[in-house]
Amino acid sequence: MIEAQAPGKLYIAGEYAVVETGYPAILVALDQFIRVRVSPSHGYGTIYSQQYKENSIHWRRKGNQIVLDNRDNPFHYILSAIRITEEYVQLQTQRPLTTYDLTIDSDLDSVDGKKYGLGSSAAVTVATIKALCQFYNLAITKNTLFKLAAIAHFEVQGNGSLGDIAASVYGGWIAYHSFDREWLLVARQQLSLEQLLATDWPQLAIEQLTPPPALKLVIGWTGSPASTSRLVDAVSLIKAQKHQGYQAFLTASKDCIHQLITGFKNHDLAQIKAGIRANRQILSNLAQISQVDIETPLLTRLIDIAEAVEAAAKTSGAGGGDCGIAITDSDTTATTIRNQWQAHGIEPLALQVHTITE
Structure with a gap:
């Protein structure tokens, strides 16, 4: 077999x-x-x-x-x-x-x-x-x-x-x-x-x-599955209707991701956390012009809990439910985030990054 x-x-x-x-x-x-x-x-x-x-x-x-x-x-x-x-x-x-x-x-x-x-x-x-x-x-x-x-x-x-x-x-x-x-x-x-x-x-x-050695990735699930295909289709409708706003979103996203990549290459955790926060705001702007509910109330709570202990957090994927992420440099902070998420109806996922060596 x-x-x-x-x-x-x-x-x-x-x-x-x-x-x-x-x-x-x-x-x-x-x-x-x-x-x-x-x-x-x-x-x-x-x-x-x-x-x-x-x-x-x-x-x-x-x-x-x-x-x-x-x-x-x-x-x-x-x-x-x-x-x-x-x-x-x-x-x-x-x-x-x-x-x-x-x-x-x-x-x-x-x-x-x-x-x-x-x-x-x-x-x-x-x-x-x-x-x-x-x-x-x-x-x-x-x-x-x-x-x-x-x-x-x-x-x-x-x-x-x-x-x-x-x-x-x-x-x-x-x-x-x-x-x-x-x-x-x-x-x-x-x-x-x-x-x-x-x-x-x-x-x-x-x-x-290669992430900085101190980087901790914390993942939470809001209990509400989302359809990526439908959300992406909904956002695509604004391309023609609000072309200027959509182009501004694309430019901002590209600049942000390039800064994040630089942060990884420099092992600069502060730059990575700043990029995560900036990307959250860029997605928030997209949600406003598209009228697509990317960051649901429970995802906002997930983010706020992490930010309250100085972690950087945002939605993951298309949003509309599913998962959010937080990035910190402290195991203690990561544990605090998981406990607070659980207390507010958010399921911490015990997941680790998987490296493929072959």
Whole structure:
């Protein structure tokens, strides 16, 4: 049996702007994973997830195509990952495609079904591709893994920056500059997969960052899941209506993230904390011009509690619920924040940054 895993992610700064080509964000990979296991089967293959017991899929081969026996399924990202990986396998090897059982298990949601917004669709896409490449005895670089997973994920979701894919592939702290997704749509039609993987993608840049040793990342969940796709779509409506305000937001976000990246490179925790606070204000300005509820009342409380003990805090990701983060240099302060959050109905998440070494 083959097993591969990919970590979840959390946005630190640069949300919303990162969906525009070339704009940066900072993310972390977390030590909660989606695991994919692949084992040979005969005749029919299955796709099974502990989280979707009642919706397992049975499939068979018709030539090199996968044919499903189930009409409705929640496994779109997994199936897209299988399709793109098998296209890649056929480019790289003469080995025939076979049937197999694929089992998914996730740490990214709680045992009682709570969804924390940690990028499960990206992680399952990455883990599926890694597992299948191992199954077919194919070595794969992180760059190729990112591109395959980005294609598979984007063909399902149709929007977003794909920064969560980068976090699941590279691990640790990363600075991510988003590539031109409109270009990808055209290139996918005009270039072979081999050409697409060998091509430099416009504006794409992924850089791993090393945080200052004293930096403590504290994560809290507000108990209210949010739909990133819907929030991003809502903000995108203001591009034409309030072009000047939106452009000002993009410029401010880019400048802020570049200052944050400099803070990481200089191991300057004070500069990082200032950047976190500045990014919160930039997102607040975006919320005002877009009328999108990015920072909910409970997220504001989460931030206020952290700021009261001199930590820097903000929403994480699209906001509208889900998680907030705080950055401090003190274990004592971090404990105080977690205790105060819990007292105010915010769930501290016992998560650590995950580094990928292979």
